[in-house]
Amino acid sequence: MVEDQTQNERLLRLLHLAQTAAEHAYAPYSRFRVGSALELDNGEIVTGTNVENVSFGLTICAERSALSTAVSRFGPGIRIVAAAITNLNDSPSPPCGACRQVLAEFILPDAPVIFPAAGGLRTLTFQELLPCSGDMQLK
């Protein structure tokens, strides 16, 4: 119970940081402003936001933006122990398939991932978000 409460507080703090990051979104085309916060195994937290492009296909999501920052700042040995994704549009924003694939390189299978879903906030482990990612690595 105490552990659950601690984890909930931790995830809500991450969610707040993700919300703050979303304020920096570059989303002139969709107006969908997304933020992400990743807690790393070294205790650091990095954030990212979506950066759109007129081509749409070259748009980078908040999760991949945060992950690039994490690797740039702390190197390729980092591991993600928790993640939060949110937006300023009061809409569901689970990580897209591309972000799940990219996060799989660095996130622990049991890392909690919190995000707004159709019925409200939802928390799943990464393994639940991307089943079989641990035993179907491409590398």
Ligand code: ZN
């Ligand atoms: Zn994405």
